[in-house]
Amino acid sequence: MAAPSMAAALAASLPAPSAAPAPATPTYEAIPPSMSTLIDVEAEIPLKxxxxxxxxxxxxxxxxxxxxxxxxxxxxxxxxxxxxxxxxxxxxxxxxxxxxxxxxxxxxxxxxxxxxxxxxxxxxxxxxxxxxxxxxxxxxxxxxxxxxxxxxxxxxxxxxxxxxxxxxxxxxxxxxxxxxxxxxxxxxxxxxxxxxxxxxxxxxxxxxxxxxxxxxxxxxxPLLSAFLGEFSSVSPDTAPGSASVSALPPSFSVLDLNSGGLTKNLEHIVDTLDTYRNEEGNLAYLSRQIARERAKADNYVAKRKEESAAREDVTRLFKIPPEPSRLESMLLLGQVDAYAKSLAETTSTGLVKMYSATAGSV
Incomplete structure (x- = not known):
């Protein structure tokens, strides 16, 4: 007879489970009105x-x-x-x-x-x-x-x-x-x-x-807020006669006139406008093609006045392509609008900085 496995031996060595008493019937309490608004199972409460x-x-x-x-x-x-x-x-x-x-x-x-x-x-x-x-x-x-x-x-x-x-x-x-x-x-x-x-x-x-x-x-x-506050606070140096130091190095980004960012913003606007112009050109070409095919179908129906010809499926004779989607044009316009708003914000801030720099040098 084969020797029993290790798992079977360990299971056999465990004490037999005692008979557990029958569980009592659980009682459920109604959800308080204050909590019923929080438990939004059907996602009926709109997001604020x-x-x-x-x-x-x-x-x-x-x-x-x-x-x-x-x-x-x-x-x-x-x-x-x-x-x-x-x-x-x-x-x-x-x-x-x-x-x-x-x-x-x-x-x-x-x-x-x-x-x-x-x-x-x-x-x-x-x-x-x-x-x-x-x-x-x-x-x-x-x-x-x-x-x-x-x-x-x-x-x-x-x-x-x-x-x-x-x-x-x-x-x-x-x-x-x-x-x-x-x-x-x-x-x-x-x-x-x-x-x-x-x-x-x-x-x-x-x-x-x-x-x-x-x-x-x-x-x-609160723990993260305390850490950030301690991380950014200025503490005096222990050496005599030394100035106060901070864990964060000083930043001079507010003094940057940001001329490079303005150039990059303009480049993005020009590239997006070029892409939008190409997309509009493709849409115009497809629209002219659809108009030509539709005109052929209308002329054919006008020439065939008989009732049998009127019931004939014109789409089988003339392959009229569907109207192209204008979703890509909308997305490109959204990008142009975002670049334009960013450009307006950048230029207004840059003008103030340049005016301040010029006034300080006079």
Whole structure:
């Protein structure tokens, strides 16, 4: 007879379980009215604002600085309570520049599933509430971002949000974070894949009505606030006769006239306008082609007055292409508008600095 396995031997050595008493019937208490508004199972309470934790802000800043991609993307994790979307954690999504789109998408999906599974195992926040993306000069309009938001709209509570971080503002010493979500009018047109002229007019869509902005605040716990206060405070040096020192080196970025940023902003505007002009040229060419085919079909129907010919399917004889989508044109206009607003802000600040520098030198 074969010797019993180690697991069987250990199981046999354990004491026999004692008969447990029958469990009592549990009693449930009604949810207090003060808590019933917080437990929003059906996501019926509209969002009032988005609250970013200090940890999320630091992670987004680090990912934006370390990433080689022009628009790094990551996932936001948290929960919504009583109309407040509390974002407590986030993690970056990998960027594969050398792979094709299909292979890159599968790799990102595997990484996302692995990270969420690992967070759940260590009792971390694994509830996805949206995405974040870094941009330059406020131009965050892109087809990839819209596809990502629209794809996860049905899966995320309140449709999910996107937090946009402007890297150029951070370089000037201002941490810029804005929260957006897709509007219902745009989602309706996106589901129908209809961005023709008639569809845009019926849905009243422009580049400014693609996203709806939500108020955003940054929350820091007392421990982090105390650390930042201690880190930035000036402490006297122990050496006699020495000046006070600080852990943070002095910054002279406010004295920079920022002429290089102005040139870069103008270059972005010119490039985007050139791309928009090419897109409008392609749309005009396709519109003329559609008009020619339609005119041929109308002439054919006008010549055939008989009833049998009127019932004939004209689309089989004339291949009239569908009207092209104007979504790309709207996104390019959104980028131009963002670059123009950034240019106006940069030039106004630069003029004040240049005037101050000139007045000080006189």
């Amino acid at each position: 604002y988005v609250q970013l934790d200090g940890l999320v802000v630091s992670k987004i800043l680090k990912h934006s600085c370390d990433s080689t991609s022009s628009s790094p993307v990551g996932l936001l994790l948290g929960i919504d309570l009583d109309g407040v979307l509390e974002v407590s954690n986030c993690f970056a999504l990998p960027h594969h520049s050398g792979d094709d789109d299909d292979k890159s998408a599968k790799s990102v999906a595997r990484y996302q599933a692995s990270m969420l599974r690992s967070l759940k195992e260590v009792q971390g926040d694994d509830n996805v509430v949206g995405f974040y993306q870094a941009s330059t000069l406020g131009a965050f309009f892109s087809q990839n971002l819209i596809d990502l938001q629209a794809l996860h709209h049905e899966k995320l509570r309140h449709g999910g949000i996107v937090v946009v971080h402007d890297v150029s503002q951070t370089a000037r010493g201002n941490a810029s974070f804005r929260a957006f979500r897709l509007t219902s009018a745009f989602l309706d047109a996106y589901k129908k894949s209809s961005f023709s002229t008639a569809s845009l007019a019926s849905h009243q869509l422009t580049f400014s009505s693609i996203f709806e902005e939500l108020p955003l605040i940054i929350h820091t716990n």
